[in-house]
Amino acid sequence: MSHTHCAILGCKNTIFNKPIGVSFHACxxxxxxxxxxxxxxxxxxTVLDWTRSRICSRHFENKYFDAQRKLKENAIPTLFPVNSSNKVTDVTTPRTKVDRLLNKLTQAELMADIKSSLSKMKEPANLDNYMNDDFKCRSDTPAEAQLWILVKKQDHLNTRLVEQVAQNKKHVxxxxxxxxxxxxxxxEMEQSVETYKYIVKCLQEKLATLEEQIEILTTVEAR
Structure with missing residues (x-):
């Protein structure tokens, strides 16, 4: 099951249509x-991927939440719909149509789809509390906040990429x-060399002429 949907069979909650007060929690x-x-x-x-699957708060008893409705570390899901009857499979490869579709999407298409969905939702007010300067999520970050952080990280990387491209263009x-x-x-140097060659050639020709004239004068004086 996609990390945007609750992994429990029969549960229709997703991060895009979750009721007020419902949160998503990683394994x-x-x-x-x-x-x-x-x-x-x-x-x-049907599928339980420890790295991606999310369970919504509807499947945890109230005793597993603190006063701020944060899930306690020892929480265990115990509340399930009546029609949850299939066997769980611990896998890391996509098995659902949604997962297979996500695998086919390019990063740009996936980010565009996420941004389109998030544009209909309000950004969490305390989003900065769930990430550090490197846009890394804390372990207790809700799934919705993780998506917002992912988008912000992608925008940050895109901005840096544009700046780098502009800087490289200047260098180019x-x-x-x-x-x-x-x-x-x-x-210009080649033209100067050709000019010098021409001058040298002219001087050599003039020198040869002078040598001939000197030789003639020497012969005349000898007579």
Whole structure:
């Protein structure tokens, strides 16, 4: 199941149409807690991808939330729809149509789709609290906030890329200008060399003429 949908069978909640107060939560990284989750989620999901699957807050009892409605570290999903009856499969490859479609989308298409969906939603007021300066999400970041952070990171990278391209273009322009100046200088130098060669040739011819004249004068004086 896509990380934008709740992985529990029969649950229709997604980050795009979730009711007010519903949040999405990633699977735990702790192996012991994962075992407990897997035991509870048997026959409740068709696919469970530990790295991408999300469970919405509708499947956790109130005792697993603190006063700020944040999920506690020891929380285990225990509330499920009646029609959740299939066996869970722990996989890392896409099995649903949505996952296969996402895999076919290019990054640009995926980001455009996410931006289009997020444009209909209000940006979380405390979004900065869920990320650091490198746009990395905290472990407790809700799925909706993760998407907003992903978009912001992509926009930041795009801005840096545009700046880098502009800077590189300036360098290329300077390099081309220098190359043109070098070519002009080389051409001018070649013309100067040809001129010098012509002058040397003329001087050599004049020298030869003078030598002939000297030889003639010497012969005349000898007589």
């Amino acid at each position: 735990p990284s702790n192996s012991e807690l994962r075992s407990k989750w897997l035991q509870m989620l048997k026959k409740k999901c 322009d300077v390099l081309q200008k220098n190359m043109e100046e070098d070519r002009a200088s080389k051409k």
